[in-house]
Amino acid sequence: MHSTNKKIIVIGGGIGGSATALALHRKGFEPVVYERVKELKEVGAGIALWANATHVLKNLDLLEEAKKVGVITTNYQFNSQNGKELINISVDSFELPVIGIHRHDLHKLLWRKLPEKQLILGETFERFSCSENKVCAHFASSITAEGDALIGADGLRSKVRTELFGEQLPIYRNFTTWRGLTSHIPNTYLSGYIREFLGRGKGFGFMMLGKGCMYWYAAALAPENQPDDPIGRKKELENMFQDWFYSIPELITATEETDIIKTNLYDRVPTLPWSKQNITLLGDAAHPTLPTLGQGACMALEDALIVTKCLLEHPEPTVAFQQYESQRFSRTKLIVEQSLRSGRMGQLAHPIAVKLRETLMKLMKPAIIDSFKSLHAYRA
Numbered sequence: 489m490h491s492t493n494k495k496i497i498v499i500g501g502g503i504g505g506s507a508t509a510l511a512l513h514r515k516g517f518e519p520v521v522y523e524r525v526k527e528l529k530e531v532g533a534g535i536a537l538w539a540n541a542t543h544v545l546k547n548l549d550l551l552e553e554a555k556k557v558g559v560i561t562t563n564y565q566f567n568s569q570n571g572k573e574l575i576n577i578s579v580d581s582f583e584l585p586v587i588g589i590h591r592h593d594l595h596k597l598l599w600r601k602l603p604e605k606q607l608i609l610g611e612t613f614e615r616f617s618c619s620e621n622k623v624c625a626h627f628a629s630s631i632t633a634e635g636d637a638l639i640g641a642d643g644l645r646s647k648v649r650t651e652l653f654g655e656q657l658p659i660y661r662n663f664t665t666w667r668g669l670t671s672h673i674p675n676t677y678l679s680g681y682i683r684e685f686l687g688r689g690k691g692f693g694f695m696m697l698g699k700g701c702m703y704w705y706a707a708a709l710a711p712e713n714q715p716d717d718p719i720g721r722k723k724e725l726e727n728m729f730q731d732w733f734y735s736i737p738e739l740i741t742a743t744e745e746t747d748i749i750k751t752n753l754y755d756r757v758p759t760l761p762w763s764k765q766n767i768t769l770l771g772d773a774a775h776p777t778l779p780t781l782g783q784g785a786c787m788a789l790e791d792a793l794i795v796t797k798c799l800l801e802h803p804e805p806t807v808a809f810q811q812y813e814s815q816r817f818s819r820t821k822l823i824v825e826q827s828l829r830s831g832r833m834g835q836l837a838h839p840i841a842v843k844l845r846e847t848l849m850k851l852m853k854p855a856i857i858d859s860f861k862s863l864h865a866y867r868a
């Protein structure tokens with residue numbers, strides 16, 4: 489059998505799963521995505537796609553459309569909590585743009601290009617069984633699907649991962665985030681800028697997405713699963729950031745309470761294997777990371793291209809998946825570890841530590857710029 493006639497079952501139709509299915513489909517494989525949600529819902533948040541990710545969009549012929557629905561980002565600026573600039577990094581020095589995009593728009597771009605029959609919604613994966621060279625996925629609805637290989641792209645709490653390697657809970661990193669969308673554009677918004685503000689155990693950032701949509705995110709030290717304050721999520725945030733740079737409380741106030749999403753932040757210590765025989769993991773299922781470098785979805789996109797290349801080069805999925813994980817491990821490990829270090833810097837809460845961080849950031853400006861550049865220079 490020619491390798492590209494293979495049927496590949498993809499569990500999870502998030503950014504990683506849908507990009508993988510699209511990349512495989514374009515190369516003549518027969519991927520089928522099984523996604524547990526019944527419809528593509530609006531996730532009220534944005535995402536930054538750095539040059540390493542827009543390279544993948546270009547490969548999938550989606551870059552021009554992504555540029556139309558998103559906003560080109562040129563600078564990543566870090567400030568103190570009262571708005572004093574610490575570092576301003578130009579991120580537009582590559583041959584590829586950086587794009588701020590609504591998650592829903594990115595998702596739609598990926599899903600729309602897949603033939604309808606290759607995306608099956610409302611199916612929750614439960615377990616797999618193997619016979620000879622085939623793998624069979626079993627779903628909660630009692631349907632089954634047989635394929636030549638299976639890719640678990642089912643996110644942070646991947647069921648495929650648990651079935652492969654047993655239950656290992658992700659690690660809560662003492663950080664909670666809130667994300668919001670509003671049409672209010674503060675007068676301090678600088679065109680093309682991601683503006684981030686670092687304070688004592690807290691941080692805040694905002695950037696523009698397409699269609700006049702302003703996206704903001706906040707992070708703070710918090711115990712796991714801490715419930716909302718009885719005063720409400722929005723009021724709690726207004727109080728937390730009341731004495732910060734004036735555009736920050738302004739943005740929170742301009743956002744509807746129901747448009748604020750709260751998420752606990754987790755990762756895993758990077759380990760191999762990700763694969764067993766003709767089954768592998770991809771995206772957050774393989775290497776969940778803190779969002780401090782904004783690279784989780786970008787890495788999932790990179791995985792999509794590499795796993796497709798490996799399946800093209802090696803007719804046996806078992807061999808292809810070994811190649812895939814060995815090509816991807818060091819890159820993803822570096823990002824997961826760097827994101828964690830960045831997160832720890834952001835968690836500093838003592839005023840002296842915060843002052844020291846500000847001084848260090850200024851002193852280490854060239855090293856910080858180089859480190860961002862080398863992350864974004866990777867081409868899958």
Ligand SMILES: Cc1cc2nc3c(=O)[nH]c(=O)nc-3n(C[C@H](O)[C@H](O)[C@H](O)COP(=O)(O)OP(=O)(O)OC[C@H]3O[C@@H](n4cnc5c(N)ncnc54)[C@H](O)[C@@H]3O)c2cc1C
Pocket residue numbers: 499500501502503504505522523524525534535536537611612613614641642643644646647665667705751770771772773779781782783784785786787788
């Ligand atoms: C606050 C925050 C900000 C972030 N900002 C950025 C950013 O700016 N840039 C960036 O690159 N990344 C960012 N990320 C990370 C990014 O969101 C993730 O890394 C990315 O979504 C991972 O994609 P994925 O497809 O692997 O997993 P997911 O997006 O989690 O998708 C998994 C899919 O699998 C489905 N699923 C789960 N279980 C099953 C099952 N049993 N059966 C069938 N389907 C199932 C789910 O419904 C889901 O659709 C951020 C994350 C957070 C929390």
